[in-house]
């Protein structure tokens with residue numbers, strides 16, 4: 001029998017709740033991620049995926065509970081990808097403009113811009129990737145590339161936390177489903193479906 005203790009998780013999220021404008025966005029969320037691990041946050045629009053990532057990055061504070069363990073250090077310099085994969089160009093455009101490539105960048109398609117942002121993510125080399133809807137606008141080939149770079153990052157001990165409403169293949173990932181904030185009313189079609197009528 002081995003007496004070795006299991007390694008401590010790099011990220012420990014303990015009973016996280018989050019209120020915004022007196023509204024409960026996240027309720028009692030728990031998660032742990034080890035080096036080389038992956039956490040996939042699934043949820044409908046408005047369920048709190050981005051809010052969760054922003055808390056992890058230290059951009060906002062939870063109303064209750066504990067975000068990253070001391071071991072991970074609170075420094076947001078460890079994280080990358082949150083903003084870089086958001087929106088059309090993330091915050092790369094000013095830098096590209098400075099280098100005289102702004103016009104070229106603006107002529108890229110949405111998927112090409114996403115690929116450019118993935119390249120940037122690889123180049124800045126941070127241990128923890130927080131990716132908000134990384135596969136939106138990517139074609140099937142692009143999604144495969146994304147899955148590949150995530151797998152390679154994890155092989156080197158990196159961690160990945162992905163918020164998505166699209167399917168993504170990440171081996172041995174922990175999946176965390178956030179409940180919908182505004183569940184839509186059940187229609188008669190849903191009822192027929194649910195009761196197999």
Ligand SMILES: Nc1ncnc2c1ncn2[C@@H]1O[C@H](COP(=O)(O)OP(=O)(O)OP(=O)(O)O)[C@@H](O)[C@H]1O
Pocket residue numbers: 020021025043044045046047048049050051052165181
């Ligand atoms: N600063 C804020 N003040 C008030 N409400 C906020 C704030 N930030 C987010 N919210 C609300 O919190 C909820 C969750 O938003 P969030 O962006 O985290 O959802 P999401 O799961 O990432 O959605 P999507 O899939 O549409 O990107 C939304 O209803 C949003 O209106």
